[in-house]
Amino acid sequence: xxxxxxxxxxxxxxxxxKHLEAMPNMPIPFGDDASAIDIGYGELAVIKTDMLVGKTxxxxxxxxxxxxxxxxxMNISDLAAKGVQPVAILVSLGLPGNYTEKDVEQIxxxxxxxxxxxxxxxxxxxxxxxxxxxxxxxxxxxxxxxLFMKRSGAKPGDIxxxxxxxxxxxxxxxxxxxxxxxxxxxxxxxxxxxxxPHARLKEGLTLAKAKAVTASIDSSDGLAWSLHExxxxxxxxxxxxxxxxxxxxxxxxxxxxxxxxELTLYGGEEYELVITxxxxxxxxxxxxxxxxxxxxIKIGKVTKEKSIILRTDRKVFQIEPRGWxxxxxx
Amino acid sequence: xxxxxxxxxxxxxxxxxKHLEAMPNMPIPFGDDASAIDIGYGELAVIKTDMLVGKTxxxxxxxxxxxxxxxxxMNISDLAAKGVQPVAILVSLGLPGNYTEKDVEQIxxxxxxxxxxxxxxxxxxxxxxxxxxxxxxxxxxxxxxxLFMKRSGAKPGDIxxxxxxxxxxxxxxxxxxxxxxxxxxxxxxxxxxxxxPHARLKEGLTLAKAKAVTASIDSSDGLAWSLHExxxxxxxxxxxxxxxxxxxxxxxxxxxxxxxxELTLYGGEEYELVITxxxxxxxxxxxxxxxxxxxxIKIGKVTKEKSIILRTDRKVFQIEPRGWxxxxxx
Numbered sequence: 001x002x003x004x005x006x007x008x009x010x011x012x013x014x015x016x017x018k019h020l021e022a023m024p025n026m027p028i029p030f031g032d033d034a035s036a037i038d039i040g041y042g043e044l045a046v047i048k049t050d051m052l053v054g055k056t057x058x059x060x061x062x063x064x065x066x067x068x069x070x071x072x073x074m075n076i077s078d079l080a081a082k083g084v085q086p087v088a089i090l091v092s093l094g095l096p097g098n099y100t101e102k103d104v105e106q107i108x109x110x111x112x113x114x115x116x117x118x119x120x121x122x123x124x125x126x127x128x129x130x131x132x133x134x135x136x137x138x139x140x141x142x143x144x145x146x147l148f149m150k151r152s153g154a155k156p157g158d159i160x161x162x163x164x165x166x167x168x169x170x171x172x173x174x175x176x177x178x179x180x181x182x183x184x185x186x187x188x189x190x191x192x193x194x195x196x197p198h199a200r201l202k203e204g205l206t207l208a209k210a211k212a213v214t215a216s217i218d219s220s221d222g223l224a225w226s227l228h229e230x231x232x233x234x235x236x237x238x239x240x241x242x243x244x245x246x247x248x249x250x251x252x253x254x255x256x257x258x259x260x261x262e263l264t265l266y267g268g269e270e271y272e273l274v275i276t277x278x279x280x281x282x283x284x285x286x287x288x289x290x291x292x293x294x295x296x297i298k299i300g301k302v303t304k305e306k307s308i309i310l311r312t313d314r315k316v317f318q319i320e321p322r323g324w325x326x327x328x329x330x
Numbered sequence: 331x332x333x334x335x336x337x338x339x340x341x342x343x344x345x346x347x348k349h350l351e352a353m354p355n356m357p358i359p360f361g362d363d364a365s366a367i368d369i370g371y372g373e374l375a376v377i378k379t380d381m382l383v384g385k386t387x388x389x390x391x392x393x394x395x396x397x398x399x400x401x402x403x404m405n406i407s408d409l410a411a412k413g414v415q416p417v418a419i420l421v422s423l424g425l426p427g428n429y430t431e432k433d434v435e436q437i438x439x440x441x442x443x444x445x446x447x448x449x450x451x452x453x454x455x456x457x458x459x460x461x462x463x464x465x466x467x468x469x470x471x472x473x474x475x476x477l478f479m480k481r482s483g484a485k486p487g488d489i490x491x492x493x494x495x496x497x498x499x500x501x502x503x504x505x506x507x508x509x510x511x512x513x514x515x516x517x518x519x520x521x522x523x524x525x526x527p528h529a530r531l532k533e534g535l536t537l538a539k540a541k542a543v544t545a546s547i548d549s550s551d552g553l554a555w556s557l558h559e560x561x562x563x564x565x566x567x568x569x570x571x572x573x574x575x576x577x578x579x580x581x582x583x584x585x586x587x588x589x590x591x592e593l594t595l596y597g598g599e600e601y602e603l604v605i606t607x608x609x610x611x612x613x614x615x616x617x618x619x620x621x622x623x624x625x626x627i628k629i630g631k632v633t634k635e636k637s638i639i640l641r642t643d644r645k646v647f648q649i650e651p652r653g654w655x656x657x658x659x660x
């Protein structure tokens with residue numbers, strides 16, 4: 001029988017879902033960024049849990065404060081992608097017995113900082129002894145039912161857009177783990193994208209309020225994977241003709257003789273929003289994001305054909321369904 | 331600087347709470363069985379997270395199915411103690427890479443079973459690679475604000491009561507871990523209390539609905555610790571004159587020359603409710619629990635003096651504030 005190392009995370013999730021009884025009239029199907037419960041009054045309670053494990057999720061150079069903050073931010077990012085203001089965070093800790101009081105202090109402060117940056121509060125949690133640092137957070141918020149942004153509403157002809165440039169975490173990880181040479185002027189941006197991620201909460205909230213999008217996902221598993229997830233949930237494909245590579249990533253790739261498209265598409269732990277917008281709603285979406293001080297980058301179109309195509313200056317090829325995957329990628 | 335092993339779980343929690351900013355107008359203070367958020371309409375959203383770690387929480391003899399079921403049930407028990415029907419469960423998994431498809435199947439089925447027994451559903455989760463089995467669950471439900479049963483309302487003169495007899499898990503663990511001799515006729519009851527715990531959800535729901543209690547807690551950290559928690563939160567003490575020792579525990583203690591009061595008071599991972607009831611509400615509370623097919627056992631009285639006293643046939647002594655504690659107890 002295959003071990004989990006051989007199966008990989010996606011297959012494991014498939015196995016799990018096969019054995020879960022689905023709640024009748026579930027407002028959001030399994031597999032979206034977050035789960036939702038109809039609480040009446042036209043509102044959904046939205047909950048999300050995501051675990052950070054020391055060995056696989058905390059690269060060299062990341063402090064305990066940063067790890068704890070990140071464990072909160074990655075949950076907030078999922079709520080952001082659904083248009084939901086996070087209100088409460090729970091933090092379950094598994095801590096090695098040789099950690100000190102100072103370590104616990106750093107973890108507590110980091111979790112608190114992650115929540116407060118987004119106007120949420122840590123309300124409770126649990127503490128356990130473990131062999132490796134484990135931080136499992138849950139985030140909670142509510143939203144008017146008709147404002148929730150699912151993965152599944154993309155329509156052929158819609159514009160696909162993102163809230164920022166990609167590839168920085170893939171480059172940042174290579175700097176942290178492989179010590180790839182990098183000019184000082186871009187090093188900090190790249191490394192900070194890994195150590196101090198930010199959730200696009202403002203953008204998610206204003207986009208939901210404007211009712212401007214047809215589908216939305218956070219890009220925590222990488223841009224390619226996010227496009228594949230929307231495509232699968234919406235039964236569509238994509239034609240991407242403006243790959244959103246960060247300029248620092250372009251430079252980093254040239255210096256280190258790497259493929260910048262690869263870094264842009266197949267990284268992960270990036271917390272941009274990937275959204276689809278009906279052409280007639282584009283202005284509304286653009287203004288919603290600009291009101292929050294950011295800008296929306298058009299990267300292509302939703303297609304009826306289910307393949308996901310990238311056209312660059314030089315060639316046209318398929319974007320593969322791969323990205324960060326536990327069990328397989330380490 | 332002290333390591334966590336030297337500090338112990340209670341002290342660690344103190345350190346954590348010192349560094350968390352408290353939500354203004356938090357409906358339930360830090361440290362109750364579950365956290366709550368005012369969602370308007372006179373209702374609270376109630377959330378709870380609790381993590382199970384293989385090394386410390388899964389004794390020899392417990393299957394993966396049972397471990398996953400237990401990880402859900404222990405969260406449901408906390409909602410039960412607050413009078414809250416659990417609706418949704420999230421399950422964050424840390425799984426060793428050498429686990430098989432079959433193992434994942436057992437874990438999924440166990441988590442699903444734990445939720446469905448209490449009319450809740452697993453709505454989502456997260457999967458990670460970890461060195462040791464880690465199951466971090468979160469439970470969610472809503473309740474009318476005035477029905478929520480806190481830890482903090484005990485008043486001198488109130489009756490203190492429990493929903494079942496104690497000591498079975500302490501004895502069961504000794505059977506599983508130390509192979510203490512036990513007659514077959516009581517072995518199963520004692521071992522099952524560890525492997526197949528049950529949450530007192532029916533009792534919690536009917537007690538809350540009847541508005542019959544002044545304070546309520548689940549006894550997952552042991553009877554002694556639960557009494558100390560209510561006492562601390564309510565600024566009271568207790569006079570216990572009817573120690574609720576299970577008859578199987580009495581017999582097990584006699585055979586193995588153990589102190590049955592010790593097993594009754596200082597065990598843990600028991601999921602009874604410990605409640606306080608104003609004398610004039612006693613009939614109401616009794617009927618509420620009997621309607622659910624169980625019975626309420628009076629064990630003593632709430633006192634103004636803050637000590638927690640046990641009177642047995644032979645002597646009077648103080649019940650100490652100890653019980654199951656991570657980091658210190660293993």
